[in-house]
Amino acid sequence: MTSVLERLPGWPTLPDLFGWVESGLPGTHVPGLHGIRIEEQIGDGAYVLRAELPGIDPEKDVDITVEEGILTLRAERSEETTEKHRTEFRYGTFVRSVRLPAGAKGDEASAEYRDGVLTVTVPVPEEKTTEARTIKVRHA
Incomplete structure (x- = not known):
């Protein structure tokens, strides 16, 4: 079996640049623990977080918690047992935590995959928003 990605003879393979960014500083990466790429927006009375989690069964492999104003996503992707020549897929635990905006109602959060x-x-x-008002100072 050959790799789909053809390389010129003698040319070294370059590491995945996204992998460098996601793994953090050298010596700080925990094997099998990966970050989750997200998009956030706030408006229309809601904070909305979108997270890339391809190949995950949301009913079995995703855990979402809100505790003390912190939203945490945790997902697990197990490696398939078939033989592979080469893979760039990531397997293991994926985790991301974000601080919710002040006043967010974490107990009313909903999720869709x-x-x-x-x-x-x-x-x-x-x-x-409240209008500014002037407060008179009395002389005592």
Whole structure:
């Protein structure tokens, strides 16, 4: 079996640049523990986090928790037992934690998984704007 990626003879293989970024500083990476790429937005009364989790069974392999204003995603992908010549897939535990906006209602969070993307929605109360008022100082 040959690799789909053809290389010129004598040319070294280059490491995955995303792998460098995700693994952190040398000596700080925990084998089998990977980050999760995310997108965040806030608006329309909700904080929305979208996370890339392709090849994950969300009902069995995803755990979402909210504790003390921190949203944590944890997912597990097991390696298939078939023989492979080469793989760039990542297997193991994927974890990402983010601080929720002030006032976010973590107990009302909901999640949906579609096409390899997990979307977590957390209600956030609209900011109330108050008009400025002048306070008179009394002379005592």
